[in-house]
Amino acid sequence: MARMARIAPLSGFPEWSPSERLVEAEVLSTLRDVFALHGYGEIETRAVEPIDRLAGDSDAAKEIYALNRLRAEPGSDASLGLHFDLTVPFARYVEERQAHLAFPFRRYQIQKVWRGERPQEGRFREFYQADIDVVARDVLPGHFEAEVPVVMARALAALTGTVGAPRAVMSMNDRRLVEGFYAGVGIADIPAALRAVDKLAKIGPQGVSNELEAGGVSAVAAEAVLALAAIRTPDARFAAQAEQLWVTAGAQGDEARSTFEAGVAALSALVNAVNAAIPGMAFADLSIARGLDYYTGAVYETVLEGHEDLGSVCAGGRYDSLIGGGGFPGVGMSIGVTRLVSRLVSAGLASGSRAVPSAVYVAVTDEDSRAASNAVADVLRARGIPCEVASSAAKFGKQIHAADKRGIPFVWFPGAEGDEVKDIRTGEQVAADAHAWTPPEEDLKARVVRG
Amino acid sequence: MARMARIAPLSGFPEWSPSERLVEAEVLSTLRDVFALHGYGEIETRAVEPIDRLAGDSDAAKEIYALNRLRAEPGSDASLGLHFDLTVPFARYVEERQAHLAFPFRRYQIQKVWRGERPQEGRFREFYQADIDVVARDVLPGHFEAEVPVVMARALAALTGTVGAPRAVMSMNDRRLVEGFYAGVGIADIPAALRAVDKLAKIGPQGVSNELEAGGVSAVAAEAVLALAAIRTPDARFAAQAEQLWVTAGAQGDEARSTFEAGVAALSALVNAVNAAIPGMAFADLSIARGLDYYTGAVYETVLEGHEDLGSVCAGGRYDSLIGGGGFPGVGMSIGVTRLVSRLVSAGLASGSRAVPSAVYVAVTDEDSRAASNAVADVLRARGIPCEVASSAAKFGKQIHAADKRGIPFVWFPGAEGDEVKDIRTGEQVAADAHAWTPPEEDLKARVVRG
Numbered sequence: 001m002a003r004m005a006r007i008a009p010l011s012g013f014p015e016w017s018p019s020e021r022l023v024e025a026e027v028l029s030t031l032r033d034v035f036a037l038h039g040y041g042e043i044e045t046r047a048v049e050p051i052d053r054l055a056g057d058s059d060a061a062k063e064i065y066a067l068n069r070l071r072a073e074p075g076s077d078a079s080l081g082l083h084f085d086l087t088v089p090f091a092r093y094v095e096e097r098q099a100h101l102a103f104p105f106r107r108y109q110i111q112k113v114w115r116g117e118r119p120q121e122g123r124f125r126e127f128y129q130a131d132i133d134v135v136a137r138d139v140l141p142g143h144f145e146a147e148v149p150v151v152m153a154r155a156l157a158a159l160t161g162t163v164g165a166p167r168a169v170m171s172m173n174d175r176r177l178v179e180g181f182y183a184g185v186g187i188a189d190i191p192a193a194l195r196a197v198d199k200l201a202k203i204g205p206q207g208v209s210n211e212l213e214a215g216g217v218s219a220v221a222a223e224a225v226l227a228l229a230a231i232r233t234p235d236a237r238f239a240a241q242a243e244q245l246w247v248t249a250g251a252q253g254d255e256a257r258s259t260f261e262a263g264v265a266a267l268s269a270l271v272n273a274v275n276a277a278i279p280g281m282a283f284a285d286l287s288i289a290r291g292l293d294y295y296t297g298a299v300y301e302t303v304l305e306g307h308e309d310l311g312s313v314c315a316g317g318r319y320d321s322l323i324g325g326g327g328f329p330g331v332g333m334s335i336g337v338t339r340l341v342s343r344l345v346s347a348g349l350a351s352g353s354r355a356v357p358s359a360v361y362v363a364v365t366d367e368d369s370r371a372a373s374n375a376v377a378d379v380l381r382a383r384g385i386p387c388e389v390a391s392s393a394a395k396f397g398k399q400i401h402a403a404d405k406r407g408i409p410f411v412w413f414p415g416a417e418g419d420e421v422k423d424i425r426t427g428e429q430v431a432a433d434a435h436a437w438t439p440p441e442e443d444l445k446a447r448v449v450r451g
Numbered sequence: 452m453a454r455m456a457r458i459a460p461l462s463g464f465p466e467w468s469p470s471e472r473l474v475e476a477e478v479l480s481t482l483r484d485v486f487a488l489h490g491y492g493e494i495e496t497r498a499v500e501p502i503d504r505l506a507g508d509s510d511a512a513k514e515i516y517a518l519n520r521l522r523a524e525p526g527s528d529a530s531l532g533l534h535f536d537l538t539v540p541f542a543r544y545v546e547e548r549q550a551h552l553a554f555p556f557r558r559y560q561i562q563k564v565w566r567g568e569r570p571q572e573g574r575f576r577e578f579y580q581a582d583i584d585v586v587a588r589d590v591l592p593g594h595f596e597a598e599v600p601v602v603m604a605r606a607l608a609a610l611t612g613t614v615g616a617p618r619a620v621m622s623m624n625d626r627r628l629v630e631g632f633y634a635g636v637g638i639a640d641i642p643a644a645l646r647a648v649d650k651l652a653k654i655g656p657q658g659v660s661n662e663l664e665a666g667g668v669s670a671v672a673a674e675a676v677l678a679l680a681a682i683r684t685p686d687a688r689f690a691a692q693a694e695q696l697w698v699t700a701g702a703q704g705d706e707a708r709s710t711f712e713a714g715v716a717a718l719s720a721l722v723n724a725v726n727a728a729i730p731g732m733a734f735a736d737l738s739i740a741r742g743l744d745y746y747t748g749a750v751y752e753t754v755l756e757g758h759e760d761l762g763s764v765c766a767g768g769r770y771d772s773l774i775g776g777g778g779f780p781g782v783g784m785s786i787g788v789t790r791l792v793s794r795l796v797s798a799g800l801a802s803g804s805r806a807v808p809s810a811v812y813v814a815v816t817d818e819d820s821r822a823a824s825n826a827v828a829d830v831l832r833a834r835g836i837p838c839e840v841a842s843s844a845a846k847f848g849k850q851i852h853a854a855d856k857r858g859i860p861f862v863w864f865p866g867a868e869g870d871e872v873k874d875i876r877t878g879e880q881v882a883a884d885a886h887a888w889t890p891p892e893e894d895l896k897a898r899v900v901r902g
Contacts (some may be wrong), residue, residue: 210602
């Protein structure tokens with residue numbers, strides 16, 4: 001056996017302690033509740049997809065983990081890779097099952113994804129994403145572009161309640177607005193321009209300008225692109241500013257203009273709708289580009305107040321042609337759960353109230369009476385009280401210490417004359433009946449405490 | 452973009468419909484509750500381990516999926532593979548964090564694992580396992596060998612309640628009993644003999660006998676091995692039969708005898724303890740071998756009554772030397788969740804009450820009043836009632852049809868004169884106030900229905 005191999009954490013593959021996992025589990029549980037409350041049903045997809053489908057997005061291809069059987073017979077496996085997001089597998093799931101799904105189809109999906117990129121703060125090789133999407137047949141009404149960020153905004157707000165997540169702020173844009181404008185100022189390679197602008201926060205305006213000009217964009221057009229990206233309003237006032245810029249930048253072309261205007265109108269409606277549902281949540285931000293080619297309408301990014309350095313924790317957009325050759329337009333957003341949890345944990349914002357589920361540690365007087373201690377534990381469990389029985393009939397002081405080490409608040413002493421239970425935080429010890437005694441509500445289950 | 456690649460299910464990588472996923476989610480939720488009630492805390496480990504650690508078990512090595520970055524710089528990645536169970540990663544987790552864990556450490560872990568074996572009924576390439584283990588420092592008292600199957604038996608019994616899982620029956624053995632006996636009858640390669648006996652159900656007594664004799668075991672010893680494997684009792688009566696067989700088979704050797712007797716005593720105590728907790732659950736079955744080398748004491752297998760063809764759905768055992776060179780003896784069992792769910796679904800034992808979470812479909816009179824419908828939905832949601840708003844202001848007949856197609860029981864009609872709600876199963880339509888109306892408890896959430 002080769003079990004002696006070196007033990008070491010793998011960079012980019014986070015693992016939580018039991019108490020940290022409690023925070024993650026609470027995050028996932030909160031998200032599930034909010035998604036279901038809004039009519040989103042859960043699916044899971046397999047972890048693998050054919051490489052030729054995964055590799056469609058050129059940027060992501062270098063990050064894909066391909067699979068090989070360690071001792072495969074040649075040609076025995078399809079060429080498979082681990083999914084790097086939940087959108088590509090969801091698109092495939094919808095195509096595969098289109099005959100059996102009711103459209104518009106709302107779904108949520110919470111799974112791990114894998115990307116072989118360089119690990120750094122908030123960026124992992126294995127991480128949880130939590131996605132919601134709505135996919136329609138043929139036509140996706142615009143109101144879904146508001147529904148999805150509203151549901152996500154509520155999910156993030158719920159996390160503030162359950163795990164103390166910082167307040168979220170969403171920035172939104174519309175691809176048509178940007179693409180119409182870029183075409184209007186004469187940019188030929190619009191996807192390349194979007195990719196350059198997507199780096200604005202990272203490389204700054206001069207960096208973006210350099211990249212645009214290196215790609216053949218004129219200095220004047222590059223300046224217009226940066227001026228557009230500077231527009232950000234907490235309401236629909238961006239519209240007048242963008243319209244004004246169209247004129248001052250000398251943008252032109254009927255098709256470009258009508259695309260631009262469709263985007264302006266849609267983004268105005270979107271920002272108003274989201275802010276009507278959750279006042280102060282949404283900003284129109286014309287710098288939001290999103291790197292992915294397939295977005296065709298609304299695009300979204302979300303940061304946590306005071307934690308902007310973490311980058312976006314919830315992003316997405318509308319895609320009209322991703323699924324089934326355009327027959328299934330959709331809109332979706334994805335929460336980077338691991339990124340969020342890693343910050344909650346590392347910033348001390350949330351932790352588990354104890355390292356184990358047990359509320360009660362049932363002491364064992366001697367090994368001959370272990371069955372009696374087990375019986376007490378079973379009575380408590382039947383009443384929903386998590387507990388464990390001492391591993392050995394050591395001195396009671398040692399047993400109390402074992403409970404204390406795990407953060408278990410109560411130790412139960414079975415006795416021939418009647419049982420007693422001790423709150424080891426106060427030292428108070430009282431007579432108790434396992435059929436009737438109940439711990440205080442806040443002690444019943446291990447829970448997330450805010451820090 | 453290469454998105455046009457052929458869409459097809461991958462053999463061995465199951466995916467459920469939203470309604471089937473509901474069954475799986477209920478299974479997982481039931482297991483979590485039972486595990487936590489018994490003091491087991493949750494962890495998750497990364498999906499990957501260094502290949503040299505995974506490949507320790509020679510039988511499993513050929514099933515390992517190795518990872519390679521699709522466009523990796525040479526030498527940039529460690530040699531990693533996907534875990535094929537949760538025991539190997541858990542062992543590594545314990546070694547890595549031994550300074551921070553309180554021992555005995557009880558944990559549960561529910562994750563997908565991957566094995567590149569040939570898919571067949573109940574056997575998958577990607578599947579959920581749900582494991583519990585207790586790991587101690589230096590010494591693991593024998594009562595944990597009873598605790599773990601008792602917790603698992605309760606978990607399986609709970610599944611009968613929540614998803615209609617068939618009744619489980621556990622078979623148990625003790626490695627020392629078997630190894631002592633094998634040594635006593637003169638078998639040299641005991642692991643090979645165990646692997647042969649492990650195939651008894653598959654290849655029959657003659658097949659096992661052939662394999663044993665091909666491995667150098669005498670015909671007389673092979674006969675003794677098969678006679679031992681034929682002993683099965685619902686209590687400790689196996690002990691007398693095994694002792695008798697020791698004599699009639701002419702087994703000998705002091706060390707072999709004392710190992711054998713330690714196993715007989717431990718198995719007697721184990722079967723009695725599990726049957727005391729859950730009458731009729733446990734059988735001593737001396738054919739239970741388990742393929743894995745690392746078991747050193749109790750071993751367990753579990754079948755579902757009436758579904759024995761599915762094979763074992765919950766198995767495990769005690770291992771003394773797996774972790775940290777023997778410093779952390781443990782005992783654990785693993786439920787093959789996907790195997791179980793696939794049978795529940797394929798045999799029609801359980802399904803979702805509806806395909807979506809929504810209890811209420813809020814109709815939209817016209818697009819101008821969509822905000823009013825959204826407001827109704829939000830009032831219902833604030834009261835914990837899952838709902839969705841109609842995707843278009845189609846004729847009410849069409850909207851009712853859309854609800855019906857999803858199995859949503861109620862359609863809500865907002866009205867200037869007051870709202871009404873229709874139970875579309877009975878056709879009954881009544882005046883209703885979103886601040887007060889509540890659906891019947893059984894309609895509130897999508898749930899698992901049996902049958």
